[in-house]
Amino acid sequence: MDSLPQFGDDFWAWRAAAQPRSADDIPRIERPAQWQPDWSPDAVQARRERTSEFEARWKALDVSAAPIEDRVEHRLLRSALARVRWELDVLAMWRRQPRFYVDQTIGEVFELLTPPKPDLERVRTVLRTIPDTLGHARTNLAGHAVAAFARATIEELADIRGQLDEVAAALDPSLTPELTTAGEQLAAYRDWLIEQEPAMRPVEAVGRSAFEAFLRDVAVLPYSVEELLAISRQEFDRAVVLEAVERNRNRDVPMSPLPADSAAQGELEKAAEQSVRDFYERHDLLSQPDDLRHYRWLPMPAYLAPIAWLGVTDDLTGPSRLDQDGVSYLPEPSADLPYFYAAQARDPRCGIAHEGVHYQQLALSWRNPRPLRRWYYDSVPNEGIAFYNEELMLAAGLFDDAPHSREIIYNFMRLRALRVEIDVRLAIGELDVHGAEAFLMEKVPMDKATAREEATFFAAFPGQAMTYQVGKTQILRFVADAMRREGMNLRDVHDYLWRNGNVPIALLRAEFLGLHDDWNAADTKADLERGSTTI
Known part of the structure; x- marks a missing residue:
């Protein structure tokens, strides 16, 4: 009979090879050696069959007394x-989203x-798969x-x-044939795509029913659509x-x-970065372990700049690279920087x-003594923690010396709150992409290019835009309940x-505080829909 650790190890090993690449940096995953993308119709069907096998194994696990x-x-x-x-059956990215195949080809190269030191042999391996992957794209997308x-x-x-020619020239001329072909x-x-459009x-829209199932089953959230909008x-x-x-x-304070x-x-x-780490320790807010490496900003490499649109230009390392610094690559400062770079x-x-x-x-989670928690990702807690931290630092006094930075943090709050409404209304069909773009430009406000990019991304990936605010809301309640406990x-x-x-x-509320309310609320709603707590 399966054990929970063995099941988890098997699932995550499979997921490392089968998980689709996205433009988001949080779900990046370390691929197996010699890995190659495969989104042929047979490979998609094999993913479905393997998922069914895992579902059956999961249902057979008995943890009632664990x-x-x-x-x-x-x-x-x-x-x-x-x-x-x-991913496979509701969003069906592999048959609905042409950008999906950009992500699975040159996105993997990105x-x-x-x-900081790219593995050029692995780059070559992925480049050589691009013709086949794009051939499968035409088959899978046709009619959908x-x-x-x-x-x-x-x-x-x-x-x-032209962009890939620039990459080859800046990276390694020996890659020119493969990059030219790509x-x-x-x-x-x-x-x-132009011909077929x-x-x-x-x-x-995925629709209310599917979106509510996502909230319960994937995100383990107790909220209804109406509660999210509120x-x-x-x-x-x-x-x-x-x-x-x-x-x-700050009306009379000049900008820095x-x-x-x-x-x-x-x-x-x-x-x-060092001052922030010292601030955490000095104010007794968050431990900074001696073996925790640093987060650094570096100039944008010439080989990355032409294809920076493919994703977040950073490297947050991974479970096997905890001895390395995380880095983010920046464009040159200018008056017309995009929204977040400007801030x-x-x-x-x-x-x-x-x-x-x-x-x-992520670096701390990848050190978690319980291995099954190192590989799982969900943007609600990930983005929720980061968003919560912004206001935590504001309230604790980190920005007391920076009036306009306080404005930026509040403007971030405005944007993240808006994203929930946009996300939910796109998902249930009350808003289209153009409406979401206009909404962002008017309400944040945000430049048109960034607003269009965000609106299109959120329409393609319902449930992601809301994660910042929803996660922060859950964390505020979690911390408040903890602070009411003696000795916390x-x-x-x-x-x-x-x-x-x-x-x-x-789930953390149940483990750390003994409060099963949110977990039970999510699963009770699932029970009413399906008649059981299984998938």
Whole structure:
């Protein structure tokens, strides 16, 4: 009979090879040696069959008398299996989203180029698979692809041949043949999308029923759609008022100058990162282990800059590279930087308080003494912790010396609250991509390019945009309940959260506080729909 650890090891080993690549940096995964992407129709069917096998094995596990830690991990693995079904059969990215195949081809190359010392042999291996993968793309997308997603992909691939020529010249001329072929193949794929677009399907929302199943089964959330919208609108109003008060307070304070260049910005960040770590310790907020490496900003490599649109230009390391620093690559400071780059160029702590927390939280989670928690990811706790940390640092006084940085943090709060409403309304069909773009431009406000990128991404991946605010809301309740317990202190609570930061908060409430309310609420709703607590 299976044991829980053996089942988890088998599942995560399979997932490392089968998990699709996305543009998000949180779900990046360490692939097996000699791994190659395969999204042929046969490979998709094999994923379905293997998922069914894992589901049957999971159902056979009996943890009814097990310690709470094991029961948490049993439910966590159910969530991970539900995510596979969500990806394959509900979102069906492999047959609806043309950008999916950009991610599984040159997107995989992009990720291999993010470590400071890229493994060029692995880059070659993936480059050689691109013709076959794009051939499978045409087969899988035929009759199913969505026009709006295709248009976004066509725009992104407008100069792909030139971009990959630049990558080859800056990285290693010996890669020129493979990169040239990849550029030609991706350009041909773009041209095929242009031809096919008039007959493609409109965007179809996943719908309320499927979205609510995602909330319960994948994210382990106790909230209804109406509750999510109420959270969004209340937090948006709060952020608008706080930002207005802060702007009024600072109306005569000049903005801080931009750094001279990205190298100078990196030096500022290095000092700021240490000051933030000292701040955590001095104020008894979060432990900073001696073996925890650092988060660094580096100038954008010339070989990465042409394809920076493929994802987040950082390397948060991984479970096998805990002895390495996390890095983020920056463009040169300028007056027309995109929204988030502009914020952190003025004050590196604005970036450290969020992206730097991702590095720390993941590095700590990858050290978790319980292996099954090292591999699981869910953006609700991950993004929730980082977003919670922004306001934690604001309240604790980190930004007392930086008036306009306080405005930025409040503006971030406004954006993250809005994302919930956009996400939910896109998912249930109350908003389309153009409406979401206009909503972001008006309400944040945000530049058109960033708003379009976010709206298209959120329409393609329902359930992701809301994670920041929903996770923070859960964490605030978690910490508040902990603070009402005698003997609890903030450092201990935060240390537990960061170390287990890949795990849904509803499960952590049960383990750390003995409160099963959110877990039971999510599973009770699932029971009413399915008649059981199994997948």
